[in-house]
Amino acid sequence: MNIHWADRVSDDWPEVRAELERGFEMSRAAAQRGESFVYVVNTNDLLGRGGVGDAMVATGLLSAARTAALEGWAKGWTVNVIAWDGEEGQRDLAATWAERMLDSGGVTGELIRVGSGHIGKALP
């Protein structure tokens, strides 16, 4: 399935780049097949409240998703991002939304937030 769950990384640049490259490889392969894909990131990382490495990965994937969504629109595939609070009880919910967004019915380039961690915060 074309769902990329962002892995936790340390604050070492090679590890950050490797995780972003993993997202790139999945994305390019899906795009070449003309298939939709989804990234799943942690809301705290997106907000910058986790480690700096994790923050760079989460926001990097969000921006990449927006660009890929522009490229995929005319070709009929979509790209979306699910953000969740990282609480174990939410994992299944995040997975459900990720699978749902593989067949998004025309929704693309969106950030869907599961949980409440984002409320009251400025999003990137």
Place this chain on the structure above:
Amino acid sequence: MKGTIVVTGAARGIGRAITERLTTGGPFTVVAADISPELASIEGNVVQVETDLTTEAGLASLVEAVVGTGSELIGLVNNAGITRDSRLVNMSVKDFKSVLDVNLGVSYRLSKELAPLMSDGGSIVNIASRAYLGNFGQFNYSMSKGGVVGLTRSMALSLAPHLRVNAIAPGLIGTEMAMAIPEDVLTKMVSAIPLDRMGTPGEIADVAWFLLTPLSSYITGEVIVVGGGRSLS
């Protein structure tokens, strides 16, 4: 307010405009870094460091130059950046990595090296791009600049209250990078900008000045989009 400010990617375009704004506008020593020898033509109170910041040796030479100024380090402008555009389906791993390494890796690694040397009240300004909101044909660039936004937010939290960290997201600016765009494409891009023109490097330098000085003393972790209203149209 006086001290040393580091500017990367200082030889041309936005980096050069920021360097010149700092050297003419205040009692600053600017440590200006770039891989290009055009750096040598910058005048004023400037220490030029011609180096490749993607290497450990390059980073070390810049840190050494900063320490060598003997004055307080009060600012860092992470501006060095490149593009290697293509659609995602055609993008090579090499082009992906090189853009990530320069645009995000250098900003991160340099910030990590220099933040401990900065004096209280110092300011880090990261030059992101409006492309962090998405831009056709720039998967690698967009990802790198999105990463810069995350870097900004995370470091703003971890370095507060001692240092401030903010980002500027320029839109279409009249630099060599923009001039490389085919004329018909450029015309179309400008027509989508409500202010009906490209920005100038000096207009980004003005915002950098604002973020580097106490004018912005209560602002941290923010991204200021300077794009002539393009994000609305």
